[in-house]
Amino acid sequence: MLRGAVGICGFLLLWECAVQLGAVSAQQLCPPSQVAAAFFTKLADPRPDGATLGAHFIASSSVALGGFLLACLIGLPLGLAMGYYQPVYLLANPIFELLRPIPPIAWIPIVTLLLGIGAQARIFIIFLSAVVPCVINAYTGIRHVPERYIHVGQSLGMSRWRIFTKICIPCALPTLFVGVRLSLNTAWTALVAAEMMASVRGLGYMIQMGRLLIQPDIIITGMLTIGSTGALMSALLSLIEKRLTKWGAER
Amino acid sequence: MNHTQLLHRTTAFFLAVLSLTAALTGCSGKTSDVGQLNVALQTTAQGVPAYIAEVEGIDAQAGLTVSSTVFASGPAQNEALGANEWDVATMGAPPAIMANLAYDARILALVLMEASTEFFVRPGSEIAQVSGAVPGYPQILGDADTWRGKTVLCPVATTSHFILLTLLEMLGLTEADINIINMDVGQAYTAFKAGQGDVVTLWDPVSFSAEDEGWVRAAYGPDIPAYTPCVLVASQKAIDEKPEQVKAWLKTYFDVVGQLSGDSAYFAGHAYDLLNDNNVTITQEESLLFIQRKKFFTLEEAAALFQGESGSTQADQYLNAIADFFVGQGHISQEDREELLADSIFYPMFLEELAGEAG
Numbered sequence: 001m002l003r004g005a006v007g008i009c010g011f012l013l014l015w016e017c018a019v020q021l022g023a024v025s026a027q028q029l030c031p032p033s034q035v036a037a038a039f040f041t042k043l044a045d046p047r048p049d050g051a052t053l054g055a056h057f058i059a060s061s062s063v064a065l066g067g068f069l070l071a072c073l074i075g076l077p078l079g080l081a082m083g084y085y086q087p088v089y090l091l092a093n094p095i096f097e098l099l100r101p102i103p104p105i106a107w108i109p110i111v112t113l114l115l116g117i118g119a120q121a122r123i124f125i126i127f128l129s130a131v132v133p134c135v136i137n138a139y140t141g142i143r144h145v146p147e148r149y150i151h152v153g154q155s156l157g158m159s160r161w162r163i164f165t166k167i168c169i170p171c172a173l174p175t176l177f178v179g180v181r182l183s184l185n186t187a188w189t190a191l192v193a194a195e196m197m198a199s200v201r202g203l204g205y206m207i208q209m210g211r212l213l214i215q216p217d218i219i220i221t222g223m224l225t226i227g228s229t230g231a232l233m234s235a236l237l238s239l240i241e242k243r244l245t246k247w248g249a250e251r
Numbered sequence: 252m253n254h255t256q257l258l259h260r261t262t263a264f265f266l267a268v269l270s271l272t273a274a275l276t277g278c279s280g281k282t283s284d285v286g287q288l289n290v291a292l293q294t295t296a297q298g299v300p301a302y303i304a305e306v307e308g309i310d311a312q313a314g315l316t317v318s319s320t321v322f323a324s325g326p327a328q329n330e331a332l333g334a335n336e337w338d339v340a341t342m343g344a345p346p347a348i349m350a351n352l353a354y355d356a357r358i359l360a361l362v363l364m365e366a367s368t369e370f371f372v373r374p375g376s377e378i379a380q381v382s383g384a385v386p387g388y389p390q391i392l393g394d395a396d397t398w399r400g401k402t403v404l405c406p407v408a409t410t411s412h413f414i415l416l417t418l419l420e421m422l423g424l425t426e427a428d429i430n431i432i433n434m435d436v437g438q439a440y441t442a443f444k445a446g447q448g449d450v451v452t453l454w455d456p457v458s459f460s461a462e463d464e465g466w467v468r469a470a471y472g473p474d475i476p477a478y479t480p481c482v483l484v485a486s487q488k489a490i491d492e493k494p495e496q497v498k499a500w501l502k503t504y505f506d507v508v509g510q511l512s513g514d515s516a517y518f519a520g521h522a523y524d525l526l527n528d529n530n531v532t533i534t535q536e537e538s539l540l541f542i543q544r545k546k547f548f549t550l551e552e553a554a555a556l557f558q559g560e561s562g563s564t565q566a567d568q569y570l571n572a573i574a575d576f577f578v579g580q581g582h583i584s585q586e587d588r589e590e591l592l593a594d595s596i597f598y599p600m601f602l603e604e605l606a607g608e609a610g
Contacts, residue, residue, distance in 0.1 A: 028333055
């Protein structure tokens, strides 16, 4: 952790020096000191985009977490089923492979027509991005369960369902959690695209207004807030994973 | 042939060659090379004369080597300005103000008043049932009661937003009396078509499809006393390092406007090419309407906007109103507003020189 902190501090120092000494134009990249000032100002000041950083954060968190949770709720069971039951795989995989490469921003017009312009539309945009790693990793986790574990279950007379729930899913948990972490990161990544739809709050909206008003300090503040939040949530998920996958970790 | 005769014939030959060369050069009408200029355009009416000057070789005739890039929006142009990607640009007043505050870009001239914002409602809307509520503006539909509480799809921090606030003022309302949903025009069109919102803000050419949808125009920008000029902008770097090129480009721009402004069809044909070549679909008929709605300032009219005491000219009044709008929205600070006044956003010297030269 210390080395990580030193690395970050070193990077910030390099960045600050590069701008202050003129190696990089301040017009092209504002220094971290200016970003820090913008961060602290935005904690209480709604200018220039109409809301404080806290209000933007709350708006974005609800949308990002909503899309993420929906992705987990639908993506994980779907991926597990696709990995274990061949008919489900044959039915779902072609549609999944077709939709998977489509970037979230391309969905905006269709989602607007189908779901309108409220939070539900933005949550759905995020869901479309975040569901992909859930499905892929859940499927991969099941497919990589060692055959001998399944044979042991069969030899003990376990039903397919019991083998699925008592052997395959616990075995797949580490891979599942990787997918969940990736899904969380993807949800935050898709946030800016989602908040291009009819937003007046949110970190993505704040970044867009920063762009419109040529305030790179606001843009970078928004970007770092998204990045930091994603990293913190990912770290929290890792802690949860360690508790739940003790068996898998010991292996 | 003796030496004298040979000398005379050789001299006559070279003189003939020189005369022919001079004649050919003179016939081409091309001014000696002035230099190179990077131009940033959008798919908007103010970009059309610059586009014509380039594709018709008028810039080249003036000795300018022009390289144009078409951007999707003012913010995109300003990002490129931050990277020194262009010298001059055509844009709206709001991004020009941001370009000045961030990068010291300067407005060379105002070239036309924005005339494309339209506010549409559905035919069954209560707004559409009321007219004449605003004295002197019979084209504006609705009144305070019918507009109050409505959800308006509108891109914020734009000329359309500025015009909307002026419209609300005329109706006796404020921004707090309605619910503005920030959407760019393309998305807003889709959303309104899907049943979202009560009022949609569009600009041309997107707005041309609105009446086909059965929507009713509740208000039209040019009918509202909110004056939002479209402008020509130069980077400070270009003004300092390429003054001849900038002035020459300004001249070709106004030459096109002056010589061709009576020929809407000619302008429309180039508007059709400029927009369709840059992913904005417009028909021939729409491109004619697109141009016919716009009244370009001539060189003399553009120069007249700067007559008077600095800070109090007509141009100042137009930009100050927009700057005040930005301050009111919290988008710029009062200090930024004062900076716009103190360190003038305008650089009309080239324009004034050209007007003087034109006599």
